[in-house]
Amino acid sequence: MSASNPNPAGGPVVEGPHDPEHDPRAAYALEPEYVAALTDRLLATSGRTAQVFSPLDGAPLAHVPQSTQADVAEAFQRARKAQAAWSRTPIEERAAMLLRLHDLVLDRQEEITDLVVLENGKARKHAFDEPLHVALTARYYGRTAVKHLGTTRSPGVFPVLTRAEINRVPKGVVGIISPWNYPFNLALIDGLAAIVAGNAVVIKPDAQTMLSALLGAELLEQAGIPRDLWQVVAGPGPEIGGAIIERADYVCFTGSTATGRVVAKACADRLIGSSLELGGKNPLLVLRDADLEKAAEGAVRASFSSSGQLCVSIERMFVADQVYDRFVERFVARTQAMTLGATLDWGNDMGTLTSQAQLDAVTAHVDDAVAKGARVLTGGKARPDLGPFYYEPTILEGVTPEMTCFGKETFGPVVSLYRFHDEADAISRANEGQYGLNASIYSQDGNRARAIARFIKCGTVNINEAFGATFASLDTPMGGMRESGTGRRQGAEGVLRFTETQSVATQRVLALGPQLGMSDEAYAKVMSFNLRLLKKLGRA
Template structure:
């Protein structure tokens, strides 16, 4: 049974019936914004953006500070909305959708002014005697933001705040699976004082997203599948506008012989099952050095025996529902493919028979290899796939044998070795002795390698990515231009002598650089 399905309507817009992933019962209806709605929203954004860009950054930051307080005051409402639409655990909702958003709001409110203030840069060489260089960060204008269903509030809020603090207006669309969680971002920021029209969160499906991408925005920030990301990139390229794409992952975990195995086993469960495994940086492949493999597997199986599922557990629920029926189909297909090719299912490997909704049991699989879909494609579910390797070199080779490169993690008591291994993984970011944390650290630029995306978000780089970095060159002294017309043999000889003096006869050129 689909979690959303078309229903008849009397107008030109698409209407969808939404179902709960926990009970599969109807839980609401959504009206999708059409092309006219998108065009009207972009027109409104164009109208209000200049005044917003002229608002001092300090005043913009105060809105983010007030939004932080509203998130804390309304956290139960936000959690209830997110849990109702996704079926994730309340603890996952609190950590991902409340704590992460609060931390992000605090960080950008504090640092936006410093990140975006005009800067003087020294001009190198002899030109620097006569010229000054200043760098201005000018907002791009109107940003199109398209986010998925796995972090429906945080992913809108985090990117939208960076873009609006940089002086842009934003047209955002969350997933049709989780529309009302995404809409909360607009409500909270407007209640905090953001002028109407600066952030507009539209409800809609893929057609709505396509209308935004092709609607005349100045940049698109997209998080989602590789296939859709390619279409977004092609559409942006045809319009000569920039885009950032955060796409799929198939992240590797390397467990070295000297790892703290108890901690690593905890990290394997959390990295694989947090948010029901619906985490772009979730651990999907675990490579364990042979000499500690048996003990690691024993610890993993022991720790997995008492994991709870079902909302009857309240705050003590460990692994929630699968958020989307289409993702459930992928999880089941990957597990069955592995089973048919000889993998061993130690625990789980099926839907939870005791619960009515889209619950998949936390699963541990061994005997896996790259002939299996579950090791080469993104499964995005609560699955631990553990492979025995001879040594760290083999683990590193297998970790890099992937079309993806979003994140990864390395476990060892030797931090220098952990750093070296992490640096050798061809991935966007990596953690040592913890699950993937980089997205949750606002100062860390976040993005993927290979099929995991293009560009980076977050931190100073991410916020500046919503700006044009404009250099302005100012003459210090005025007067006659040294290189003005007419050209002459004398001026050419003078230039030749100057270059000879700076870079052949003296170290002056190197000293001034």
């Protein structure tokens, strides 16, 4: 719902006071009863609260109770008890609950989208991607869980005589530390795979966007997931993040590469697994035969969706000499035609950055580049008239290695343009640095583009699309190479990471050793004969 059409009776958003003597910033507010119902799901006994402000207008949004390390310990105790029963629930029943969640998310998409915009500040059309992707994920694992997780037969060492099976055993309790940039989506999608695999979850969402994550927990319970199976705690990472890693059987983290290293080391010390989606400096290649209109349209989405605060956002574009000027003309024109705004309404092409820290980082990157000789083709400045943290979509040219934004992730609406002379040069430059999360290639020759993709060191590569093709194709794994992370979400890998592989083999009639008075030497000859025979029969 929009601010011009509040729904105090049925939804979270109401118009706030407009009296300047009260609070000149407050254009939106949340009903106290609504906030209380969500935060009631938190395990938080510290007596402290953290105040959350909406990036739309900088006004107070909610007070969120804070958890202690003792609360984290209690959350794991409850989760382990619930998981013991949940692991015995048939896979089909777990999957059915995800399919119910699919419908609930679509039914309440307006409420979810409102809350994401209020907490994060992204444009409404980009916020809608979050319930959309959660519904896709719930449906995918709801339909494929039995295929991925059911016991499977494998060839035994001897046909007929050896029966071999593979079980997928849940790890136990999965710890999730989720970020603010996709507050509903990333608070749920890893955990959906974890619980359908038979695990429990303890999650610590980012402090800025707790309410979106708590709404997700409410929907899970309504879908039939036992409440204790999905525990939510709140607090700064340095205070309670370590307590989660100390108790989890597996950890999912989405965030910066620097913090990811800390998480990985802590998990390694405990000999537990982890999956980490970290930073990126993602490249887009426009080949000489690209459809320039499609490439320019995709480039806008690739660079400025969610105000560039998307792990797979494009920050570097490499454009063939033959089409560079024509592409740049189209890309700049489309960027300048964007509708900018920080509101709940549909129609904005880009929303605001989420915090002062993000605004400071983006401003510093652009100012540094300009001071060292880069040219601003459009944008390049903050827009406090639109919102306290708003920064214009910005296109830079002439960025060189000594500039901060050349190799360091900006995580904002800033992209740098570069010419390339041949495709080998483009591939080499796209692979510069240590990141490897997402890439895009625009070409009318799909075969050639796919061939080039194999040489791009990124976990996902989209052909003639910004990022949505891989992001929405749930059967394809998603994750980073190099310093962009480890592990994969989505697809079979996305759910099997939450299981231990258990092999069970049953031997019939023939023992695997000398028998009936057979000498060791005779046994060796018999086994050698059998191995040669099995090879001739085509056995693996």
